Amino acid sequence: MPTSASPTRKMAALGAVIALVVAVVALGIAVGKSVEGSRDAGGTGQPQAASSAPAEVDAAQQKMFDDLAAQTSRREEGDPLAIGTKDAPVVLVEYADYQCSFCGRFTRETQPELVKKFVDAGTLRIEFRNFPLYGADSERAARASWAAGQQGRFWQMHDELYAETRKGDALAEDKLVGLARAGGVRDIEKFRTDMGSPAAERALKKDQEEGYRLGVQSTPSFLVNGRPVAGAQPTEVFAQAVRDAAATAKKRTAGVAK
Numbered sequence: 001m002p003t004s005a006s007p008t009r010k011m012a013a014l015g016a017v018i019a020l021v022v023a024v025v026a027l028g029i030a031v032g033k034s035v036e037g038s039r040d041a042g043g044t045g046q047p048q049a050a051s052s053a054p055a056e057v058d059a060a061q062q063k064m065f066d067d068l069a070a071q072t073s074r075r076e077e078g079d080p081l082a083i084g085t086k087d088a089p090v091v092l093v094e095y096a097d098y099q100c101s102f103c104g105r106f107t108r109e110t111q112p113e114l115v116k117k118f119v120d121a122g123t124l125r126i127e128f129r130n131f132p133l134y135g136a137d138s139e140r141a142a143r144a145s146w147a148a149g150q151q152g153r154f155w156q157m158h159d160e161l162y163a164e165t166r167k168g169d170a171l172a173e174d175k176l177v178g179l180a181r182a183g184g185v186r187d188i189e190k191f192r193t194d195m196g197s198p199a200a201e202r203a204l205k206k207d208q209e210e211g212y213r214l215g216v217q218s219t220p221s222f223l224v225n226g227r228p229v230a231g232a233q234p235t236e237v238f239a240q241a242v243r244d245a246a247a248t249a250k251k252r253t254a255g256v257a258k
Helices: 007-016 018-027 059-072 101-117 137-150 154-159 173-182 188-197 198-214 235-257
Strands: 092-098 124-130 221-224 227-230
Touching: 007 198, 059 101, 059 198, 059 221, 059 227, 092 101, 101 235, 124 137, 124 198, 137 154, 137 173, 137 188, 137 198, 154 173, 188 198, 188 227, 198 221, 227 235
Parallel strands: 092 124
Antiparallel strands: 092 221, 221 227
16 A cells, blocks of 8 residues: 655645745644644654644634635535535534544544534534554555445544554554444455555545645644644633634624625
């Protein structure tokens, strides 16, 4: 199976969006305390310190978020890597690696609460992006999650992968097959074929290149209607981001109605 994109390619993609990244950092947005690794640091898995919660935004900043949302919120009908109605007013996009312990923390602790409070109410849609940082093992796991999605079991496989921190040999193909079975994937031969298919490669490349283009540096990284949130923040940080985004969307809809 193909390995991660070359450092040269990654840095070229990063250079194309450096102005955006600098602007976001300068505004004090896209910050968090619980992120893991980075492609610039070689994916060491060491937490990166950051500062405070998202700040208030002005009209120019909001336009930047709107532009990011337009670039990243796919809203594709039947997307197996998404949960929530296609026309939900808020879309949370997550860039994550299956060897990332903080990504697992978000999945186990925060995502269920967001689903209960906002997805089930029709306010929020969550779209997952495979953004492997740590080479072949991460890519194999990403392909496995995509392959499970071809049988309607992406989220079950996703939860199995993040039930505990798994690294290296724990993500060997035979172990992934076992997790697929535990996640309810019925046709294992199809799963194996899909995992190694050109379609899986294209899907993974699409997610990776989207992240590179936006300047994603570490996992987990999130956009909530285009507004960056970095790391496995406390659940209330995400809940407030969703409420704020929903309120902004409601105001915009009311303005159009007038």
